[in-house]
Amino acid sequence: MRIEPFRMERWQSTYENEVEINLSDSGVSPMTIGELVSEAGVPELMSHRLVYTQSNGTRPLREAIAGLYEGATEANVEATNGGAEANFVAAWTIVQPGDEVVMQIPNYMQLWGMLRGVGAEVKPWKLLPDHEAGDWSSDMDELESLVGPKTKMICLCNPNNPAGSIMDAEALDRVAAIAAKHDAWVLVDEIYHGTEQDGSPTPTMWGRHDKVVITNSFSKTYGLPGLRLGWILAPADTIADCWSQHDYITIGPGSLSNDLGIFALSGEVRARILERTKALLTHNLDLTMSWVDADPHLKAIRPKAGAYLMMEYDHEMSSSELAERLRVEKDLLLVPGDHFGMDGWLRVGYGEDTDLLERGLARIHELLETF
Ligand SMILES: Cc1ncc(COP(=O)(O)O)c(C=O)c1O
Structure with a gap:
């Protein structure tokens, strides 16, 4: 069995740990082990047999x-x-x-x-x-x-x-x-x-x-x-x-x-994690939608769930080319829409920490305004 390349995962596997700002992920900002288990759980963790x-x-x-x-x-x-x-x-x-x-x-x-x-x-x-x-x-x-x-x-x-x-x-x-x-x-x-x-x-x-x-x-x-x-x-x-x-x-x-x-x-613990997720996603989506709405060349349907937003643009450039320019010129990773069969769109992950997301959106804007 020979499987065709999984374009999005190839793109992410290759670059997501190399760029300074990764907005290609679709989940919420990962927790540390410390945030997950807290001090009380450490002895149990230390005695865990692998x-x-x-x-x-x-x-x-x-x-x-x-x-x-x-x-x-x-x-x-x-x-x-x-x-x-x-x-x-x-x-x-x-x-x-x-x-x-x-x-x-x-x-x-x-x-x-x-x-x-x-x-x-x-x-x-x-x-x-x-x-x-x-x-x-x-x-x-x-x-x-x-x-x-x-x-x-x-x-x-x-x-x-x-x-x-x-x-x-x-x-x-x-x-x-x-x-x-x-x-x-x-x-x-x-x-x-x-x-x-x-x-x-x-x-x-x-x-x-x-x-x-x-x-x-x-x-x-x-x-x-x-x-x-x-x-x-x-x-x-x-x-x-x-x-x-x-x-x-x-x-x-x-x-x-x-x-x-x-x-x-x-x-x-589950309740605490879900609360963290909700707080981050609600705040970050509002911020990302306002950013999209401020640019007349962009539009997006407000997502009901997830930690990513599909954004349509009206610039004359394929989504792969645009994502590649953002990667090379702005050290930032997004997912091009053509990985989903939707050229002319970009997927922006908004689940990252808010300050990283804000810096990322500002960098995307810097490139888009040169068009
Ligand atoms: C819909 C969907 N299913 C499965 C996966 C893979 O999940 P995991 O990282 O848990 O293997 C992803 C990752 O992006 C996804 O978006």
Whole structure:
């Protein structure tokens, strides 16, 4: 199997730790271990033995994750190395060469490339910007026409990366009904749950259809990408299959990450982390939207969730060229829209510390005003 390059991750992997200002990330500013565990947790951390941990995640971790979803038990959970591995293992386990997959686009393009590499036919289901309505929309009738007897899976990202839009419960039920009609799976990457601007949690797909897979991780909402810890939530027999496929990849997550993940989900700590995320994202989005609104050559649909904003510009330059000029001339990294099939747009991450974000926006402005 040969997978096409994952353009956005190649771009980020190559440059994100080299530039002075990185606004290409889609999560909130990462926490330090000290912020996460506080002084009280240090002795426990010091005595942690770096074992091969239970390879599907320890029972307390799986129970803590299952506790986030109504009706789920630890048998519905497998811990993975980040959301990326969760997506990979789940899709690799379920989708076979020759299957059809319908995928919401734009999206985090991992499954797009990976499933094409597996030999599946991946059909885009468009999520379109509507500046007048101030939201993104997709056509359910179009989905209905794309899904058929050969469809193995429908892939969504909700809240969506890069749009920052949210599918509500009614829309999810409609997708579930379309999938049920053709006995197809629905995989929903819910990694941005908990980043909603209005504070009301995005409805989960879990429980709406028998064949549902949810993927998620600690990387975005929790500000802990360095843990490389994520999870798959699925029916118990599918989780057992995923676990056995996982043996061939990374075996299991790191033991320290496993235990820090349990810590992050414990009631009081989780509440504290989510509060930090909300405060940062609310403040930073207001600031970023005001900055966009002040430039007549830019426009953006105010995201409902996520830690990034898609911004359309009217300069005569491709988004890759513009992003490259910002990198070379301003030592700053953004994601060009054409990595999502949306040339003429840029994705700006606003989850960083506010002073870094402000400096970054000022640098983008410096370049744009020379056009
Ligand atoms: C929608 C989505 N899923 C998965 C991932 C990968 O997550 P992780 O860093 O937890 O592997 C990302 C990272 O940007 C993402 O945006």
